[in-house]
Structures are given as structure tokens and as C-alpha cells.
Amino acid sequence: MALRVFLSRLPLPELALLAATVVWGGSYAAIHLALQFCGPLFFVGARFLIAGLITAALFARQLRRVTGREILAGMVIGVAVCLGQVLQTVGLETITISQSAFLTALYVPTVPLLQWLVMRRPPRLQAWLGLACAFAGLLLLTDQGLKGWASFGDFTPGDTLTLLSAVAVAFEIVLISWFGQARKPLNIANVTAVQLLATGVYALGAMPVFHETVPAFNWGWAGPALGLGVASVGIQLAMNWAQRDISPTRATLIYACEPIWGGLFGRFLGERLPAHAFLGAVLIVAGVIISELKLKVPRSGARNRSGPKAG
Numbered sequence: 001m002a003l004r005v006f007l008s009r010l011p012l013p014e015l016a017l018l019a020a021t022v023v024w025g026g027s028y029a030a031i032h033l034a035l036q037f038c039g040p041l042f043f044v045g046a047r048f049l050i051a052g053l054i055t056a057a058l059f060a061r062q063l064r065r066v067t068g069r070e071i072l073a074g075m076v077i078g079v080a081v082c083l084g085q086v087l088q089t090v091g092l093e094t095i096t097i098s099q100s101a102f103l104t105a106l107y108v109p110t111v112p113l114l115q116w117l118v119m120r121r122p123p124r125l126q127a128w129l130g131l132a133c134a135f136a137g138l139l140l141l142t143d144q145g146l147k148g149w150a151s152f153g154d155f156t157p158g159d160t161l162t163l164l165s166a167v168a169v170a171f172e173i174v175l176i177s178w179f180g181q182a183r184k185p186l187n188i189a190n191v192t193a194v195q196l197l198a199t200g201v202y203a204l205g206a207m208p209v210f211h212e213t214v215p216a217f218n219w220g221w222a223g224p225a226l227g228l229g230v231a232s233v234g235i236q237l238a239m240n241w242a243q244r245d246i247s248p249t250r251a252t253l254i255y256a257c258e259p260i261w262g263g264l265f266g267r268f269l270g271e272r273l274p275a276h277a278f279l280g281a282v283l284i285v286a287g288v289i290i291s292e293l294k295l296k297v298p299r300s301g302a303r304n305r306s307g308p309k310a311g
Contacts, residue, residue, distance in 0.1 A: 013242035017254045020235045025261020027231070028097045029269060030224040031089055037220035039212040040089035041203050044082065046221070049200030050229030052193060058233070059189040066190045073179040073186055074194025080175055081195060082202040084168035087161045094158035096271045101262025102141055102281045103162040107169040108255075109134045109291040114167075114174045130291025137283030138163075140276045192236060256288045 034043050056063055084107075092100050112127035123131075155163075179186060207213070215221060246254075263273070263281060273281065 011245075013245045014254060016238045016242045017246065018257065020238055021255060021257040022261050023231050023235060024258040025101060025263075026265050027228055028092065028101050028262045029265040030228060032092050032097050032100075032269075034221045034224040035089065035093055037218045038215040039207070040086060040093070041207045041210060041212045042215060043221055043225060044085045044089055045200045045202075045204035045207070046225040047200070047228050048081070048085070048196050048203065048232070050226060051232040052195075052197030052200055054230065054233045055189070055193040055196055055236075059193055062187055062189050063193060066187070066194070069184070070186050070190040071194050073175075074191045075198045077172060077175050077179070077191070078195045078198030078202060080168050080172035081199045084165045084172060085199065086203060086206075087165035087168060091158045091160075091162035091165060094156065095162060096273075097266035097269065098263040098271050098273055098281070099141060099159070099277070100162050101259040101266070102284045103138065103159065104166050104169065105256070105259040105284055105288050106134055106138060106163065107166040107173070108288040110167060110170040111173050112291065114170050115177070118174050118178065127291050130287040130289070132287070133290055134284045134287025137280040137285075137287060140280030141284065196232070253289060256285050259285060259288075 031043065038046075088100060088104055091103075095103075109127065109131040112121075112123035113131070115121045116123055179191070259281065267273075
């Protein structure tokens with residue numbers, strides 16, 4: 001009852017973003033189940049090819065005027081998307097849904113560091129604090145638990161691959177920002193369509209290199225691939241619409257729910273995090289929130305005449 005009242009008071013854009021985090025959280029479980037019927041490269045390729053074809057159909061008129069710069073941007077961003085998704089999917093073969101969800105969330109505090117390296121933007125104090133908090137959570141969340149404080153070498157292959165996927169996702173965000181700040185504006189719909197199609201083609205094209213074969217048709221992989229492909233398009237459109245009316249800080253607070261939903265779906269499927277891992281998950285979510293908060297220190301004697309602003 002209380003949850004229903006709370007949701008009824010949320011503005012529609014915030015409800016849309018919250019729904020997106022539920023789908024994101026559920027995607028870890030869907031991928032985990034689909035991997036029982038197909039390989040990771042095939043699943044990523046099928047999922048994003050479906051999303052790309054749907055996006056291309058929706059924006060076919062705009063795609064007729066696609067430029068070389070938009071194709072280049074989509075193909076470059078697609079490399080980061082493909083790496084992030086494939087590494088995360090392979091990692092899910094050996095670690096739990098909950099671990100994958102919380103480890104992937106580390107992309108948020110990683111973005112300021114990559115912006116520093118690529119775009120020469122020094123991280124704010126909050127970014128350093130959030131990164132430190134998330135790093136502590138990382139060491140507690142892995143299978144080694146408290147032993148992780150003593151040795152990075154004890155991370156499992158699944159932990160390492162998922163961490164690398166978080167770095168790739170952070171690179172994706174930085175690349176989107178870098179291309180978005182170009183002198184001549186790019187058509188977002190065109191870039192998105194090329195990006196999704198490129199991701200699917202890259203993943204499918206890599207299958208022979210890693211000796212992965214095309215699986216027989218089975219709704220065990222086809223259902224999740226189709227569902228996540230359609231969901232990717234819907235979520236992208238919802239984000240573009242909702243974030244016109246929501247501040248980046250408030251949007252980030254909502255996005256921080258994604259790993260929480262992932263953990264809940266994992267628990268529903270029978271996963272149980274030990275106490276140290278649960279504490280690590282809490283620290284990672286706290287690090288995500290802290291890294292994106294924009295704290296302002298008021299000047300001595302200053303008075304706020306306009307009242308508090310919505311976050």
C-alpha cells in the first residue's frame with residue numbers, strides 16, 4: 001500500500017526512468033538464463049541487431065540523410081558497447097546475477113577518471129569520494145570477500161571480466177559526450193541506429209574467431225534476445241524524453257536503483273549474498289550516488305533567497 005502511494009506521487013518522467021532501471025535489473029537474469037542455450041557473442045549480436053533494426057525502421061526517414069561523421073561516431077561507440085556487453089555476458093557465465101549487477105554499476109564512478117584522461121577534465125572531490133567508496137565495495141563484493149583487501153590476484157575471471165565491462169561502458173559514455181560536443185551537431189537517432197547495428201555486427205563477426213557456433217533455434221535464447229532488443233529501443237526513447245525534465249543528479253539517483261533490482265532478481269532466482277558481499281553492494285551504490293552529487297558549499301553569511309531546488 002505504501003509503495004503504491006509513493007509511486008502514485010512520482011512524476012511521469014521519473015516513473016519512466018524507474019521502470020527503465022527495473023528492466024535493466026531484470027536483464028542480468030535474462031542474460032544468465034539465455035546463456036544456457038547459446039554462446040555470449042551470439043546472444044549479444046542477436047540482441048543488438050534486433051534493437052538496431054527496430055531503431056532503423058523507426059527513424060528510416062532520418063537515416064536517409066545519415067552523414068559520414070554520424071556513421072563513424074556510431075561505429076566507434078559501437079566498439080565500446082560491444083566490448084562492454086560481451087565482457088559482461090561472458091562474466092555472467094561464472095559469477096552471480098547480483099555480483100554482475102553491482103560490479104557493472106562501477107562504470108559511474110569510473111567515468112570522471114576517463115574524462116580526465118581523454119577530455120582533460122579533472123574529477124571533482126565528490127567523484128574521488130565516490131570512487132573510493134565504490135572501490136571498497138568492490139573488494140568486499142567479490143568471492144574473496146575480505147581477502148580481496150590483501151590481493152587483487154584473487155579476483156575470479158568472472159569478476160575481472162565484469163570489471164573490464166564496466167570500464168568499457170564508461171568509455172562508451174565518454175565517447176558519446178566527446179562526439180556530442182563536436183562543432184557540427186550529430187543526429188542522435190542516426191548515431192543510435194548505427195551504434196546498435198554496429199554492436200550486433202561486431203559480436204556476430206567475432207564468433208568464428210572465438211570458435212563460437214550458431215545455436216539451434218530455441219525460445220530460451222530467442223525470447224530474451226527479442227525482449228531485450230525491444231526493451232533497449234524503448235528505454236533509449238524513454239530516457240531521451242524523460243531527461244528533458246529531470247536534472248542529471250536526480251536521474252543518476254534513479255539509475256542507482258539498477259543494481260538493486262539486479263540483486264532482487266538474483267535473490268528471487270535463489271542467490272544469496274554473504275554478509276560481506278551485501279555490505280560491498282551497499283558501498284558500491286553509495287559510491288555511485290556520491291560520485292554524481294553536486295554539492296555546493298555556501299559562502300559564510302550567505303542566505304538562500306530562492307529556496308531549495310529540486311534535485
